[in-house]
Amino acid sequence: MDKSDKNGDEQAIRALISTHFQGLKWTPTTRADWATFASDFLSDASLYPAARPAQAKTVDAFIERMKGVAQGALRSFEERTLGMQILLFGNVAVVLAASKMVENGTEVNHDVSGYLLVKDGGKWRIAAHAWDHASEQMPVPEHLR
Helix, strand or coil: CCHHHHHHHHHHHHHHHHHHHHHCCEECCECCCHHHHHCCEEEEEEEECCCCCCCCECHHHHHHHHHHHHCCCCCCEEEEEEEEEEEEECCEEEEEEEEEEEECCCEEEEEEEEEEEEEECCEEEEEEEEEEECCCCCCCCHHHC
């Protein structure tokens, strides 16, 4: 892989992760765009939420859970990527990315996600996504802010 290919792949990965959460956003008057959110994943991708014990979720199962959450006490939700670290080799990449979440317009939380990405047909897609919540005892690393 020459340097220009690697730079192009890194730019594509940054764009994918940076815009990944645009579909996962809602307010009392707008709905999440679940199709856009799901389109970033391979069809058999696994998601591993922060809850323990760790249990794999399909993209469809995650979306169904979030639809229920969006109809409950979580009246608005927005998440955006703060920073990321990319390790890339050929058609495989691993990304650590920090995010800021704003819930119900005022509650701010952070998490760090790990992504396994695969390039297929010239496009980077998420094969697996796992995350954990940041806290005072486990803050977001500076290099991901």
